[in-house]
Amino acid sequence: MIIDHPLLGPRDAAEFVYKGDASLIHRPDGMTATDDEMHDYVYLRDNPAGEHRELWYHEQGDRSWLVVTRNTLTHEISKVELARDVARAEGRGQ
Amino acid sequence: MRYSAWKIFKEGLTGNKGWTPAWREPEPKAEYDIVIVGGGGHGLSTAYYLAKEFGEKNVAVVEKGWLGSGNIGRNTTIIRSNYLLEGNQPFYEFSLKLWEGLEQDFNYNAMVSQRGILNLIHSDPQRDAFVRRGNAMRLSGADAEILGPAEIRKMCPFLDYDNARFPIQGAIWQPRGGTVRHDAVAWGYARGADARGVDIIQNCEVTGFLMENGTCTGVETAKGTIRAKKVAVCVAGSSSRVMEKAGMRLPIESHVLQAFVSEGLKPVIPGVITFGAGHFYVSQSDKGGLVFGGDIDGYNTYAQRGNLPVVEDVCEGGMAIMPMIGRARLLRMWGGVMDMSMDGSPFIDKTHIEGLYFNGGWCYGGFKATPASGYCYAHLLATDRPHDTAQHYRLDRFRRGAPIDEKGQGAQPNLH
Numbered sequence: 070m071i072i073d074h075p076l077l078g079p080r081d082a083a084e085f086v087y088k089g090d091a092s093l094i095h096r097p098d099g100m101t102a103t104d105d106e107m108h109d110y111v112y113l114r115d116n117p118a119g120e121h122r123e124l125w126y127h128e129q130g131d132r133s134w135l136v137v138t139r140n141t142l143t144h145e146i147s148k149v150e151l152a153r154d155v156a157r158a159e160g161r162g163q
Numbered sequence: 164m165r166y167s168a169w170k171i172f173k174e175g176l177t178g179n180k181g182w183t184p185a186w187r188e189p190e191p192k193a194e195y196d197i198v199i200v201g202g203g204g205h206g207l208s209t210a211y212y213l214a215k216e217f218g219e220k221n222v223a224v225v226e227k228g229w230l231g232s233g234n235i236g237r238n239t240t241i242i243r244s245n246y247l248l249e250g251n252q253p254f255y256e257f258s259l260k261l262w263e264g265l266e267q268d269f270n271y272n273a274m275v276s277q278r279g280i281l282n283l284i285h286s287d288p289q290r291d292a293f294v295r296r297g298n299a300m301r302l303s304g305a306d307a308e309i310l311g312p313a314e315i316r317k318m319c320p321f322l323d324y325d326n327a328r329f330p331i332q333g334a335i336w337q338p339r340g341g342t343v344r345h346d347a348v349a350w351g352y353a354r355g356a357d358a359r360g361v362d363i364i365q366n367c368e369v370t371g372f373l374m375e376n377g378t379c380t381g382v383e384t385a386k387g388t389i390r391a392k393k394v395a396v397c398v399a400g401s402s403s404r405v406m407e408k409a410g411m412r413l414p415i416e417s418h419v420l421q422a423f424v425s426e427g428l429k430p431v432i433p434g435v436i437t438f439g440a441g442h443f444y445v446s447q448s449d450k451g452g453l454v455f456g457g458d459i460d461g462y463n464t465y466a467q468r469g470n471l472p473v474v475e476d477v478c479e480g481g482m483a484i485m486p487m488i489g490r491a492r493l494l495r496m497w498g499g500v501m502d503m504s505m506d507g508s509p510f511i512d513k514t515h516i517e518g519l520y521f522n523g524g525w526c527y528g529g530f531k532a533t534p535a536s537g538y539c540y541a542h543l544l545a546t547d548r549p550h551d552t553a554q555h556y557r558l559d560r561f562r563r564g565a566p567i568d569e570k571g572q573g574a575q576p577n578l579h
């Protein structure tokens with residue numbers, strides 16, 4: 070798979086480490102979250118067949134985190150964003 | 164029909180006219196006591212033990228494709244009971260004991276071949292860890308021996324003992340481990356279940372669950388509605404997709420694992436060998452092909468094919484311990500989708516929905532579990548209590564802070 074990095078252009082997916090569902094960006098506040106909220110966040114996944122937004126960390130590259138939208142049935146990548154942009158747009162990491 | 168040497172002899176003399184199909188192809192009835200969703204190894208063994216050990220007569224297995232189309236026909240066929248943790252080891256040892264009596268039990272040649280499994284040691288801390296594991300195995304009644312390089316050399320003269328990066332310092336050896344012909348396992352269980360009245364319905368996808376007042380009372384399928392007192396899901400890599408139809412989210416990600424087979428060679432590899440400094444395992448099939456594999460690809464996928472970086476990684480693992488493998492040509496490779504759980508351990512449990520049961524999360528180690536998984540699932544379905552050896556495989560174990568994390572890697576399913 071080739072990931073079209075927003076800053077570096079097309080890169081081999083082997084340069085990245087896969088970090089799972091991009092909804093993990095929304096970690097509940099550990100001081101206020103209930104046990105159930107924390108459990109669901111850490112352990113449960115939608116695991117869809119089809120379009121999946123996921124985190125890829127460019128470990129062998131510029132160390133950026135990306136949100137890649139990829140189809141889990143075909144491996145086709147339709148969108149690549151910087152995770153920080155996504156997180157900010159979704160109201161995290163002020 | 165009972166299979167025997169005498170039967171083969173007789174049929175040989177009479178033109179092989181007396182063989183009958185190994186199982187029927189029935190149309191689904193309107194209602195069963197128990198409907199099993201998924202006709203892979205685990206679904207079929209569950210049906211077999213339900214009928215044989217627990218006297219359940221009114222059971223159906225509903226399978227989306229054909230028998231053996233899933234992981235039961237895609238795995239690298241290794242069986243072993245070399246786990247460390249209390250939640251796992253007694254279960255896998257129970258499974259290995261069932262493998263040992265399986266062919267007599269279901270009267271089918273599954274080519275159970277206990278040629279032994281050798282897990283190589285490449286460093287001092289690894290030896291310490293393997294000694295501890297060996298002790299845990301022996302405490303559970305399994306067999307385990309720590310070997311030094313001289314003993315391994317006798318068995319496998321072809322390994323690269325003095326490799327500068329990964330010298331072979333020893334191994335943990337389980338003589339009772341080995342391989343089994345995977346399709347024959349599916350066929351043997353199917354035949355045994357069918358002979359005891361289980362309806363095996365192929366090419367019949369389950370598309371939804373019948374829910375009445377919060378209770379699961381059957382399944383919607385490609386061949387219409389089938390009612391059931393109990394519905395037992397057992398769909399391996401499709402677990403999340405199927406349970407989503409009951410509104411459940413699971414502690415599971417689906418990942419692909421690839422398998423590789425070389426051209427046929429003369430006998431060279433005595434049993435199963437695994438690399439301890441990377442992920443690579445190899446055995447030789449009875450046809451002569453080297454059967455090997457390594458890591459999962461590592462990203463969520465439902466495509467039954469992997470990518471090239473893992474092919475390279477697996478082959479490098481092979482070259483690191485047995486350079487001779489570089490001379491063999493690769494004949495076939497394929498992938499299978501597995502349900503990787505958050506701690507690398509499986510589930511055999513009731514769900515919070517009355518009448519709905521779940522078996523899954525087998526990761527890449529579920530083939531060896533096939534007999535015990537079926538037996539324990541059948542026990543749960545028939546008695547509503549978990550079997551002793553499967554009592555830790557609960558869906559709520561993360562909530563209770565009781566994961567069964569053999570590798571100690573936490574909630575990163577692509578690392579387990």
Ligand SMILES: Cc1cc2nc3c(=O)[nH]c(=O)nc-3n(C[C@H](O)[C@H](O)[C@H](O)COP(=O)(O)OP(=O)(O)OC[C@H]3O[C@@H](n4cnc5c(N)ncnc54)[C@H](O)[C@@H]3O)c2cc1C
Pocket residue numbers: 200201202203204205206225226227228229231232233234235236237238239240241242367368369370397398399400401405420421422456497498499500501525526527528529530531532
């Ligand atoms: C390449 C590879 C190598 C492996 N090597 C080993 C090994 O060496 N040792 C080991 O112990 N394990 C190994 N495994 C793991 C093992 O194969 C699996 O854990 C195990 O087979 C899973 O259980 P199963 O046999 O029931 O799965 P499957 O055979 O996949 O059965 C699940 C069935 O459910 C059906 N299904 C899915 N959705 C539906 C639906 N909606 N309705 C009806 N039916 C449905 C599928 O068609 C399928 O037939 C390996 C796996 C792979 C992919």
